[in-house]
Amino acid sequence: xxxxxxxxxxxxxxxxxxxxxxxxxxxxxPMTVQNAEGxxxxxxxxxxxxxxxxxxxxxxxxxxxxxxxxxxxxKRDIGASRFGRALRGTHLPPEVVQSFVLDKxxxxxxxxxxxxxxxxxxVPAYFNEPRRKATQDAGRLANxxxxxxxxxxxxxxxxxxxxxxFLTGEGEAKSDEMVLVxxxxxxxxxxxxxxxxxxxxxxxxTAGDVFLGGLDWDRRIIDFVAERFIEEHGDGDPREDASAxxxxxxEAEDAKRALTAREEVKIxxxxxGKLLRAPLSRRQFELITKDLLERTRFTTRTVLRDANKEWxxxxxxxxxxxxxxxxxxxxxxxxESGLTPDRSLAADxxxxxxxxxxxxxxxxxxxxxxxxxxxGKITNVSxxxxxxxxxxxxxxxxxxxxxxxxxxxxxxxxxxRFATQKDNQKSVVVKIVExxxxxxxxxxxxxxxxxxxxxxxxxxxxxxDVVFKYEENGRITVRARLAEADRDAxxxxxxxxxxTEEDLEMWTERIRENRLLPEPGDIADGAExxxxxxxxxxxxxxxxxxxxxxxxxxxDYEEYEDESEVEVGAxxxxxxxxxxxxxxxxxxxxxxxxxxxxxxxxxxxxLGDFLKGLE
Numbered sequence: 001x002x003x004x005x006x007x008x009x010x011x012x013x014x015x016x017x018x019x020x021x022x023x024x025x026x027x028x029x030p031m032t033v034q035n036a037e038g039x040x041x042x043x044x045x046x047x048x049x050x051x052x053x054x055x056x057x058x059x060x061x062x063x064x065x066x067x068x069x070x071x072x073x074x075k076r077d078i079g080a081s082r083f084g085r086a087l088r089g090t091h092l093p094p095e096v097v098q099s100f101v102l103d104k105x106x107x108x109x110x111x112x113x114x115x116x117x118x119x120x121x122x123v124p125a126y127f128n129e130p131r132r133k134a135t136q137d138a139g140r141l142a143n144x145x146x147x148x149x150x151x152x153x154x155x156x157x158x159x160x161x162x163x164x165x166f167l168t169g170e171g172e173a174k175s176d177e178m179v180l181v182x183x184x185x186x187x188x189x190x191x192x193x194x195x196x197x198x199x200x201x202x203x204x205x206t207a208g209d210v211f212l213g214g215l216d217w218d219r220r221i222i223d224f225v226a227e228r229f230i231e232e233h234g235d236g237d238p239r240e241d242a243s244a245x246x247x248x249x250x251e252a253e254d255a256k257r258a259l260t261a262r263e264e265v266k267i268x269x270x271x272x273g274k275l276l277r278a279p280l281s282r283r284q285f286e287l288i289t290k291d292l293l294e295r296t297r298f299t300t301r302t303v304l305r306d307a308n309k310e311w312x313x314x315x316x317x318x319x320x321x322x323x324x325x326x327x328x329x330x331x332x333x334x335x336e337s338g339l340t341p342d343r344s345l346a347a348d349x350x351x352x353x354x355x356x357x358x359x360x361x362x363x364x365x366x367x368x369x370x371x372x373x374x375x376g377k378i379t380n381v382s383x384x385x386x387x388x389x390x391x392x393x394x395x396x397x398x399x400x401x402x403x404x405x406x407x408x409x410x411x412x413x414x415x416x417r418f419a420t421q422k423d424n425q426k427s428v429v430v431k432i433v434e435x436x437x438x439x440x441x442x443x444x445x446x447x448x449x450x451x452x453x454x455x456x457x458x459x460x461x462x463x464x465d466v467v468f469k470y471e472e473n474g475r476i477t478v479r480a481r482l483a484e485a486d487r488d489a490x491x492x493x494x495x496x497x498x499x500t501e502e503d504l505e506m507w508t509e510r511i512r513e514n515r516l517l518p519e520p521g522d523i524a525d526g527a528e529x530x531x532x533x534x535x536x537x538x539x540x541x542x543x544x545x546x547x548x549x550x551x552x553x554x555x556d557y558e559e560y561e562d563e564s565e566v567e568v569g570a571x572x573x574x575x576x577x578x579x580x581x582x583x584x585x586x587x588x589x590x591x592x593x594x595x596x597x598x599x600x601x602x603x604x605x606x607l608g609d610f611l612k613g614l615e
Contacts, residue, residue, distance in 0.1 A: 009363055010119040011355025012105060013152070014135065016075040016187025016213055018322065019044050019101055021109045022352035024360050030159060030353035032346075035108040041348050042108070046071045046100045048087050048517060055104035060250075067242035071097045073215060076187050078138070079131035088517050095134050095499055096507055096516065099141035106142060118145045120359040122351050124188040125151035126208030126383050128434050128444050129474055129493070137499050141507060147362050149474075151380060153181035153192030154203060155354025156320040161196060162357065163345045178315045182300065182341075183351070184329060185321035187213035189296055191303045193314070202379040205307035205407045207299045212292065214256070214323030220288045221252035221280065225267055228278045238271040259285050260325050286328045293328055297336060306407045311337045319343045320350050380472060381407045384435040388466060389443070390418055400433060400440045403468045415467035420482075423460045427452045430466055430480045432493065449478045449491035458485055 011030070013020040018041040021033040032040045037057055047059035048069045054062065063070040069088050074097040077084050082091040106116050123135050132149050139146040157179050177196040183189065190208035194201060225248060226239045238244040251269055258265045264281045286293075304310060317339045319329065324347050333341050345353070358378075385402045392399035403414040420428060428451040436443025451464070462484055469477040481488035499507070510516055 008113045009359035011352050012121045013352035020352035021105045022356040030356045032349045033109045044101050064243045064246040078134045095138040098138035102142035120355045122152045122355045125190045125206040152351045156350045157194045159350040159354035160318050180314045181318045183320040184323040191300045193307045200377045203381045205303045207302045218252040229276045233274045244271045317341045389431045410472045412470045418464040419461040447493040451489040
């Protein structure tokens with residue numbers, strides 16, 4: 001028996017608002033592990049007292065009394081350099097906040113299962129690599145060995161399949177199934193189309209929005225109540241009082257849940273000695289949140305279009321995530337698809353159950369990846385475009401060239417030809433970005449591959465061949481080569497952003513010694529307030545790079561051929577003259593001394609495309 005299999009198979013759905021732990025029973029069936037309070041779900045809320053850390057239900061109870069010490073919705077900040085606002089005057093990395101949620105889940109599960117070490121943690125399919133790496137780091141800070149990260153819709157499809165019987169207990173589909181998973185959680189939204197065939201689970205396309213979830217519906221109710229309060233009482237916006245806002249958020253969440261079962265609720269709210277009783281009907285709620293629902297419809301259509309499928313090709317429509325319980329979701333999807341949405345399993349628990357099954361697969365393979373075990377094969381797609389920033393020749397402006405497109409089956413390989421920008425260039429910098437648009441807006445820099453010590457008198461427009469290899473485990477290998485200069489460089493990116501090894505060791509020690517809230521000045525940048533809104537993922541250690549695009553020669557990439565990989569990227573034209581860089585280069589690559597223009601940071605949300613679609 002392997003060391004890993006001596007411990008129970010554990011799956012964790014680390015949610016924005018609530019988290020769930022699951023394991024496998026003696027028959028290999030998934031089951032939810034209740035927390036110490038006897039609940040199936042644990043609020044992903046952390047209260048930072050000076051002497052102790054409180055997580056879950058008790059943190060929620062105390063939140064209104066100590067708003068400056070409460071961290072909620074940290075999943076929306078994961079991958080950023082720090083949590084969205086200061087906690088008792090100190091900024092902490094979101095990985096640290098998430099680690100305390102994971103530690104609570106581990107501790108409570110150990111009360112029933114014994115020692116827990118190895119886990120599988122789920123993430124939205126639309127998470128980029130920095131966010132995935134940060135999630136793994138949070139597990140490490142919680143003293144967990146993260147066997148793997150699995151996409152939430154993939155986990156849900158496996159879980160629902162086993163429960164419904166269209167998969168056997170061993171995870172094999174009895175017949176081919178085309179499954180669309182609509183996952184609307186507390187803070188994130190994903191849609192994934194999967195093909196289930198035998199032991200194989202293949203993602204065909206995925207899309208999502210890491211800034212769309214149930215809490216956005218809650219905020220519409222918050223605004224509704226706050227505006228009614230101001231209308232009735234004249235002043236005193238409760239949204240401007242941190243304690244009142246927390247209480248109002250709880251009322252909004254309760255009202256949203258009540259409207260799932262009732263046509264109307266009456267919301268009672270008191271602030272500054274003034275009382276408001278505001279009725280809210282389900283119809284009103286649907287009207288004030290219509291645009292949010294339409295964003296999910298747009299994303300769902302995008303996934304079908306990207307997979308070249310229609311609704312008639314879908315055999316099962318699975319609803320996942322607590323917010324998918326809202327009647328407006330079922331009504332919209334029924335009209336959109338002509339299918340009856342499947343909600344046979346508890347929406348809050350399905351993802352964790354699938355993660356536990358996946359953990360069992362990994363353990364059955366004695367530590368090997370499930371992709372090579374006898375139990376099954378899971379094939380995912382790239383959730384974001386992967387490309388290089390360069391300079392467009394015609395305009396001189398930054399331009400992104402996609403090397404591996406979004407929704408490409410993994411593993412994948414792609415490449416293209418670029419060119420040096422000026423005579424006598426001493427180095428070439430290949431800046432790798434994930435997501436964003438063609439200008440680089442909203443892209444996330446994930447690595448830099450440098451070719452240095454170029455020979456003197458190298459002419460401008462010298463070809464630079466760039467090859468990407470993208471593995472299923474998120475590892476990205478980039479090779480840049482200047483054949484005419486006999487120089488090359490290779491960069492391996494293994495979820496390489498976020499906390500450094502030194503950072504992890506430092507925070508591990510601080511957590512162990514309970515030195516999370518040091519005296520002012522102990523953390524370099526202090527802790528000026530950023531307000532209540534969550535920060536987007538910001539990586540300001542890299543700026544943009546620049547490029548122009550044409551075709552490239554395939555011959556230079558023959559040594560990278562691998563039948564197991566999907567060929568993507570450039571459309572190669574082997575007839576081009578490789579010496580005519582103007583005609584064959586995708587774009588110019590600068591040297592290490594060129595002034596940079598910063599890529600607009602942020603996540604690759606499709607909101608811009610959605611808004612265009614409404615025009």
